[in-house]
Amino acid sequence: MYKITSANNPLIKEIKSLSRKKDRWIKKEYIIEGTKPIREAIIEEIKIINILYSQRLFEREEGEKLFNELKDKKNLIELEDSLFQNISSMENSQGVFALANFDALKLKDIKSSKPYIYLDEIQDPGNMGTIIRSSDAFDMGGIIIGKGCVDPFNPKVVRASMSSIFRVDLIFEDNIEIIFKTIKQLGRRILVASLDNSNDINDFVFKNDDIIVIGNEGRGVSKDIKKIADKAIKIPMRGLAESLNAGIASSIIMYELSSQS
Numbered sequence: 001m002y003k004i005t006s007a008n009n010p011l012i013k014e015i016k017s018l019s020r021k022k023d024r025w026i027k028k029e030y031i032i033e034g035t036k037p038i039r040e041a042i043i044e045e046i047k048i049i050n051i052l053y054s055q056r057l058f059e060r061e062e063g064e065k066l067f068n069e070l071k072d073k074k075n076l077i078e079l080e081d082s083l084f085q086n087i088s089s090m091e092n093s094q095g096v097f098a099l100a101n102f103d104a105l106k107l108k109d110i111k112s113s114k115p116y117i118y119l120d121e122i123q124d125p126g127n128m129g130t131i132i133r134s135s136d137a138f139d140m141g142g143i144i145i146g147k148g149c150v151d152p153f154n155p156k157v158v159r160a161s162m163s164s165i166f167r168v169d170l171i172f173e174d175n176i177e178i179i180f181k182t183i184k185q186l187g188r189r190i191l192v193a194s195l196d197n198s199n200d201i202n203d204f205v206f207k208n209d210d211i212i213v214i215g216n217e218g219r220g221v222s223k224d225i226k227k228i229a230d231k232a233i234k235i236p237m238r239g240l241a242e243s244l245n246a247g248i249a250s251s252i253i254m255y256e257l258s259s260q261s
Contacts, residue, residue, distance in 0.1 A: 001071070003078040004052075007086065011050070011077070015087055015099060021151045028104065030153035033090055033097035035066045037163050044166040047101035050075045054084035056095030063095060089155040102153055105171045107144075107182045113209050114141030115257055116171070118179070118190075120225060121148035121216040122246055128152055129160020130247030131214065135168050136161075138254040142169030144179065144211070180228050183211050189230040192221045193249060198234035201256045208261050214250045 004012060015031065017023040024030050029049065032041050035057075041048060051070060057063040070076050085093060110116065117135055122128055128150050135143055143152075150157060152170055161168075173179050183190060191206075192213040213229065215221030226232070235244065235252050244252070 001074070001076045001078065003080075004083065005080050007083060012079075012083065012087065015052075018099075019089070019155075021154070024151065024153050025104075028101055030100060030102055030158065031089070031097050031155055032100050032158060033088065033155065034094050034159075035060070035062045035096060037158070038096060038098050039066060039069075040163040041098060041100060041166055044163075046166050048075065049099045049101060050077055051096065051098045052077045052079050052084070053096040054079050054081045054093075056081060056084070056093060058095070060094065066096065090159075105142075105169055107171060107173050107179065109169065110141070110144075110171060110182075110186070112141035112169075114139065115206070115208065115210045115212060115254075116141045116144055117250060117254070118144040118146060118211055118213045119149050120146050120213055120221055122214065123148070123150050124217055124246070125150050125154055125156035126160050127217065127245060127247035128154075128157045129162070129165075131250045132157070132161040132168050132170075133164040134247075134251035134254050136164035138251075138258040140168070140254060140258075141209075142171055144171040144173065146176065146179065147174035148216075176222075176224060180225070190225075190228060192226055192229040192232050193234065193253060194221055194226065194232040195234050195243075196226075196232060198232040200236045201233050201253055202236060204231070204233055204256075206257045206260050210257065212250070212253055212257070214246055214253075217246050 018031055032038055158165055189210050191210050213221050
């Protein structure tokens, strides 16, 4: 265990670079911040490179408890409070974050016969985090993240997922043709969430290996995907709201799907 006091330290520069998606993906590294997420990351055996803390960690009982659990680890590093605050992405930091590796899974890694969620240009970090969290809660096989989506390893997404990102398989593929050709070859149905010529989810019979497509917050599911979809589904609403945001809508669909299995 050692202490860093200079902003010019190479590790500090590396951590700052992870605010950019390009650098996260070059290094396959991201930041996990907060006592509870770090504890869950350890439980889920996430590949943690370093854990960095400041004296602020000891202001809360759970922080002191976490430190006592980690104090003998060689990858534990103390930072000056001012340096830590300069790096932290949280307004009210708990004084601890971890630098961790992530794996970029591909279509070949789809092994589960459970349903998967395909995201078509989901761009809001809050929606992405909610969808990851709900996928965990309703026991989906994983999430296929298409081209144009917000990076799930963005710090805002990691926080919004409430640690579910450690348990959900994230599949990455930009090429739509490859994605849906592979899905068809696996014999799976493609269901798009859409208001056009759709079946109410309350009356629809889901299959355990369906692929559910959730569209962009503004324009919905793209026309190209709608053309190759097997069915369209929608959430019946009695009120006056025209639509739900992508995070809420996908969560309701996942609940209905899981309740039928």
